[in-house]
Amino acid sequence: MPLTVSSRSAVRVRVPAKINLHLGVGPLREDNFHDVATVFHAVSLVDELTLEAGPPGITLVLEQPDDRVPADSTNLAVRAVRKLADHVNLEPAVTIRLRKGIPVAGGMAGGSADAAAALIAGDALWNLALPPETIHRLAAELGSDVPFALYGGDALGTGRGEQLTPLTHPYRRHWVLAVAGEGLSTPAVYAETDRLGGTRASDPDPVIKALGDPNPDALAGALCNDLQDAALSLRPELHDVLEAGKTAGALHGIVSGSGPTCAFLAPDPERAEHIANRLRIAGLPGVSAVRVAHGSVEGATLWP
Ligand code: ATP
Numbered sequence: 261m262p263l264t265v266s267s268r269s270a271v272r273v274r275v276p277a278k279i280n281l282h283l284g285v286g287p288l289r290e291d292n293f294h295d296v297a298t299v300f301h302a303v304s305l306v307d308e309l310t311l312e313a314g315p316p317g318i319t320l321v322l323e324q325p326d327d328r329v330p331a332d333s334t335n336l337a338v339r340a341v342r343k344l345a346d347h348v349n350l351e352p353a354v355t356i357r358l359r360k361g362i363p364v365a366g367g368m369a370g371g372s373a374d375a376a377a378a379l380i381a382g383d384a385l386w387n388l389a390l391p392p393e394t395i396h397r398l399a400a401e402l403g404s405d406v407p408f409a410l411y412g413g414d415a416l417g418t419g420r421g422e423q424l425t426p427l428t429h430p431y432r433r434h435w436v437l438a439v440a441g442e443g444l445s446t447p448a449v450y451a452e453t454d455r456l457g458g459t460r461a462s463d464p465d466p467v468i469k470a471l472g473d474p475n476p477d478a479l480a481g482a483l484c485n486d487l488q489d490a491a492l493s494l495r496p497e498l499h500d501v502l503e504a505g506k507t508a509g510a511l512h513g514i515v516s517g518s519g520p521t522c523a524f525l526a527p528d529p530e531r532a533e534h535i536a537n538r539l540r541i542a543g544l545p546g547v548s549a550v551r552v553a554h555g556s557v558e559g560a561t562l563w564p
Contacts, residue, residue: 270312271384275377275560276302276412277368277553278405279435279516279523281471281479284462285486288454293404293420297464299427299471300405302412303435303555306361307373308563309337311381314355318342323359328443336371336402340378343398348388356381363549365443367491367517369405373560376409380560412559414471416464429471433479433525433555434532436510438501438539440520441548444491449518452490460486480511480525491519497546498522508538520546529554 278300286295318338322331329335333342337356345352356378362370376399383390399406404420414427453459462484470482492498498515501522505513509531510524526532532552539550 268385270310271381272308272310272563273377273381273560274306274308274563275373275409276557277305277362277370277373278302278408279368279555280485281414281483282462282464282467283485283487283517284464285450285453285459286461287459294450294459295419295461296417296421297461298417298421299464299467300408300415300417300421301433301555302408302414302557302559303437303553304557305363305368305437305551305553307370307377308359308361309374309377309381310357311341311378311385312355312357313385314353316351316353318352319355321355321357323357326360326364328364329358329360336375337378340375340398340402340406341382343402344379344382344388347394347398348386350386354382354385363437363439363521365445366439366521367444367446367515367519368521369409369517372403372405373409375399375402375406376560380410380562384562408559410559412557414556416468427468427471431471431474433476434527434529435553435555436505436524436526436532436535436539437516437551437553438505438522438524438544438547439549439551440495440546442520442546444494444518444520446518449487449490449494452494453487456490456493462486476511476525476527483512483514483525485514485517487518488515491515495520495546497544501544501547504539504542504544505535508535508542510535
């Protein structure tokens with residue numbers, strides 16, 4: 261089928277990072293995945309993906325070249341456009357432009373976010389209007405964290421994290437993120453968790469309950485990450501980062517997902533700025549940037 265390009269010659273999508281307010285990891289399954297029970301929370305660090313008509317094939321342009329981000333067909337944004345084109349039997353002729361604001365290999369699902377953005381962008385550029393269930397299924401085939409990036413907000417994720425139940429509440433939370441220069445591989449962190457025998461399958465209910473409480477202390481007391489011990493084992497200096505955040509006034513700090521980004525909950529935006537400044541001045545080993553963000557925010561969204 262020939263490529264049908266929409267009246268727009270380019271579409272732009274913004275997509276947020278996630279942190280896991282709760283990450284309960286169950287035992288290793290026969291298919292080598294772990295069952296998880298996780299509470300996703302979309303935060304205001306975003307990637308921006310533009311998809312435009314281009315030469316035959318899929319061309320990727322990284323706006324800020326970075327050794328850690330693949331510039332070839334293994335990039336998750338390229339894989340997502342390819343998957344979508346195959347699904348509707350189109351020969352793509354597009355250029356993807358990617359501007360990354362989400363830390364790379366930081367446990368904030370930046371690659372997954374780009375895959376979600378690419379599905380939304382391709383659907384719009386090609387006028388496909390695919391049903392949401394189809395986009396969700398394609399997203400889940402690309403990776404466990406990809407479906408959440410489509411919706412954002414807060415959601416309970418079960419299975420591999422791709423089965424989502426939205427969690428609605430009116431409260432904005434304020435975060436400080438200590439980003440490491442060197443990433444951690446998610447499979448390596450899961451393997452270390454298995455080695456440590458640490459699959460506790462922690463219960464997400466306390467975090468779900470705390471999300472409905474306006475007092476951020478309740479959420480601080482409930483934050484939980486079953487991968488944290490493994491991330492700390494592989495990257496012991498994260499102990500000091502977590503300690504420094506609390507000393508600077510955070511209500512609590514956790515490793516985000518598989519790490520090594522550490523996420524600190526602040527009582528309000530002013531104190532988030534204050535904590536971030538103190539962490540910047542501390543010049544912690546391994547920390548390459550300190551960012552302030554809030555959540556939750558909406559998922560992958562077409563941008564005018
Ligand atoms: P996870 O989703 O497993 O939590 P993460 O947030 O730790 O991942 P990502 O930023 O998604 O980390 O990157 C993990 C790896 O994925 C990178 O090291 C890189 O090799 C690869 N990757 C593929 N596509 C992308 C992309 N669009 N942006 C960033 N990394 C990508």
